[in-house]
Structures are given as structure tokens and as C-alpha cells.
Amino acid sequence: MDTYLTKKSAIKESIPTIFGYIGISMAFGIIGKASGFSTLEVSLMSLLIYAGSVQLTTLNMLVAGSPIASIVLAAFLVNSRVILMSTTVAGYLKQENLKRNILIGTFLTDESFALGMNKINYTNDRLNFTWFNTVNIVSYITWQVGTLLGAVLGSFITDPKKLGLDFAIVAMFIGLLYLQVIGDKKLNKVLQIIVILISFALTYLLTIILPANLVVIVVTLIGCSLGMVIKHVFF
Amino acid sequence: MSSSEYILTTIIFCGITTLLSRVIPFVLLKKFTLPPKLVEFLSFVPIVIMAALWFSNLLIAKPGHLPQLNMQYALASLPTFISAIISKSLLIIVIVGMISLAVLRLI
Numbered sequence: 001m002d003t004y005l006t007k008k009s010a011i012k013e014s015i016p017t018i019f020g021y022i023g024i025s026m027a028f029g030i031i032g033k034a035s036g037f038s039t040l041e042v043s044l045m046s047l048l049i050y051a052g053s054v055q056l057t058t059l060n061m062l063v064a065g066s067p068i069a070s071i072v073l074a075a076f077l078v079n080s081r082v083i084l085m086s087t088t089v090a091g092y093l094k095q096e097n098l099k100r101n102i103l104i105g106t107f108l109t110d111e112s113f114a115l116g117m118n119k120i121n122y123t124n125d126r127l128n129f130t131w132f133n134t135v136n137i138v139s140y141i142t143w144q145v146g147t148l149l150g151a152v153l154g155s156f157i158t159d160p161k162k163l164g165l166d167f168a169i170v171a172m173f174i175g176l177l178y179l180q181v182i183g184d185k186k187l188n189k190v191l192q193i194i195v196i197l198i199s200f201a202l203t204y205l206l207t208i209i210l211p212a213n214l215v216v217i218v219v220t221l222i223g224c225s226l227g228m229v230i231k232h233v234f235f
Numbered sequence: 236m237s238s239s240e241y242i243l244t245t246i247i248f249c250g251i252t253t254l255l256s257r258v259i260p261f262v263l264l265k266k267f268t269l270p271p272k273l274v275e276f277l278s279f280v281p282i283v284i285m286a287a288l289w290f291s292n293l294l295i296a297k298p299g300h301l302p303q304l305n306m307q308y309a310l311a312s313l314p315t316f317i318s319a320i321i322s323k324s325l326l327i328i329v330i331v332g333m334i335s336l337a338v339l340r341l342i
Contacts (some may be wrong), residue, residue: 023326041242048250057288058249068245075249079256081281086260087269094265105261106254164336170292170308171315171332177285178319178328184282192282199286207294207302216287223283224276231275 001122010134013119017111021142022149024052027168029150030157031056034165035063039151046147050140051109053176054078056169057216064212077220085113092120092127100129107136191235195227311335 002009025046032042037059045055054075061071086105093101112135116127157163181192202219210218260269293309294302311332318331 019326023324023329027326027329037242041239041246044243044246045249048246049253050250051253053285054249054253058245060288062242062245068241068248071245072248072252075252076256077280078284079253080277082253083256083260083269084274084277086257087264090261090264093261098262101261102258105258108257162337162340164311164333164338164340167308167311167315167332167336168329170289170312171329172325173285173289173292174312174315174332175319175325175328177282177289178316179323179325180281180285182323184278187278187282195279196282196286199283200290203287203290204294204302207291207296212291212296215291216284219287219291220280220284223287224279227279227283228272228275 001119003122005119005123005126005128005131007130007134010131011138013115014112014135014138017115017139018142021111021139022146024172025143025146026150026153027172028052028055028059029147029152030154030165031150031168032059032147033151033154034157034168035059037062039148039155042151043144043147046143049075050107050143051079051082052172056172060169070214070217074217077217082108085110089113089116089127089132092116092125093129093132096129100133104129104132104136107133107140109136109139112136112139188231188235191227191231194230195223198226199223307336307339311339 001013028046029042032045033039045058049055049058057074057078058071061074066074086108089104089108090101093104096104112132115135116132119131120127157165177196181189181196184192199219202223203215206215206218289312293305293312295305296302314335315328315332319328322328322331
């Protein structure tokens, strides 16, 4: 990380994220293929949705045959943390015009957000369009290349169950959950663990009474509300 | 609706959804700030949704009965979780997870 907000420093600083991106997007491509989708469909998800956790949720729910409306609602909920991220980034780009703000928002991801929040520690709390846009473009291209590689590779894997590929998606959720807990500096760790345990219990209980494709959404709405209550009463 | 139409429609609508949740804050923020209660609610979303997605994959729904535990998935979750603590890398976590399940199926 340096103090410059140039194209060159943006490219240099986004290189470490390329490795993470290639890995996740390849895994997505392989999982997509293993779940019975075509290379085109898998690529379209990456091109148009461009959000790992949303793509995995969508994949999962499409396989289950969930109604489109509930998949879209789940996509919105999974992605709702992006609202917080773009709200934060927008605060640093108020000096740029609306068109540039929209462009940054369109390609904003967890990684470019994390990189941006790291960068402001070196630039006296300043960010600009050139730097952020370059980071976004590098990420987007990496994501597409990785997805395509994974989808092509996935075609050569004839029995994905033998390789444990069907568990890749579950492993990803475990990883994302753990990384979220250790990465979140704002929510108390004990509170987070309590909320996770409550979510487990809710998932179990709601699986008894609700169809599988509604469980995740209902758990999220109740779990987040309970989290707020517990935070106010005990923390 | 054919299966490919269903998939394509879903992808397009999910794409619009992610696009809007990214862009709208940039457009609106010049005029409004999010209500603090909503910000607080949203701060719980990532952990709750990931926990629910994980756990719902471990359960096998049995209409009229209590859900059953998918033992293979539950057991494979252990080394996966440990690899998360050690590596903190999503790629490694996924690879360890797949190997764990593959090994469990061999046994």
C-alpha cells in the first residue's frame, strides 16, 4: 500500500486479491457445472450477478426449484451487506460526479471494499475514481476468467460426488461465516456466536414446519431481529 | 416456463437486484442517511444467513417428522471448520471440505 491514488498503484495493490478471486470463481464454475448448469448459464451468473455468495445461494435455490420471487428475495438479503459497503464508499467519493459514483457502485465487491478501507489508512482518508475503478476492473476480469476456467474444468469431472464436490458449496458457507465473524470489528464476538447458535436452532425448528426453500429467508428475518433485541438487552 | 427460461429469468432478476443494492446507496446518499435501526438489522445479516445456509444443508427434511442430520455433511464440517481457523483462506477451506467428504465416502 502506498499514498498514491493512481492506476499503477491500484493494479499493484489488487494483485493479492486476484489469487483469492481466481480460487473462489473457479470453485463456483466447478460447482455450477457439477449442479447441472451449462457453461453459458454459469458464466451469465458471474457476468450479471457478480457476487459470490449470491451466486451460490441462487445456484442452490435453482437446484431446489424454488419460486423466482423467493430466490430474488434471498439474493437481496444475502447481498444486503453490500448496501452498507456502498453506503460507506459513497461517503468517500462525494467529490466525483454521479456517473462515476454509479460506475464504482456497479462493480463494488467485498474485496474492492476491503482494499479501499485499507487504502484510506495510507491516504489521509482520501479515495478517488481512478484508483477505485481500476481495482474494480481488475476484480471483475479475474472473476470472469476464473468462472470460465472452473466451468471448463468441471466438464471433465464425471462423478462430482466422488470428489466431494457437492460439499464445496457448504464448505464455502462455513468459510464465509468464519471469515465474517473474525473480520467484523463492530459486532461483539460473543453476541455474534449467540446469534449464530440461535440461527442454528431456528433453522432446525423452521425445517419442521416450512418448505425447504423458505427456511433460509425466514431464519434471516427472525434471526436478525432477535440479534438486535439481544444486543440492546444484554450488550 | 421451460427450465432454461426459469434459470435465465432468475439470473436476470438476481442481477438487477445485486446491481440496485450496489448503486442505489451511491445515488441516494447525497440526500439521505439510512435509519440507524435498519443499519443495525443489516449488520446481522451476513452471519445469520451464512449460518442458516450451512445448517439447512446439514438437515434432511422429513415431512411430519423431526429433520434428520446428514451425518456425512455434519462430520465433513468439522475438518472444514478447523481448516478455516488455521488457514483463513476460502480456497483452502473449500478444498479441505471436499477432500473430507470424499474421504468419508470412501470409508
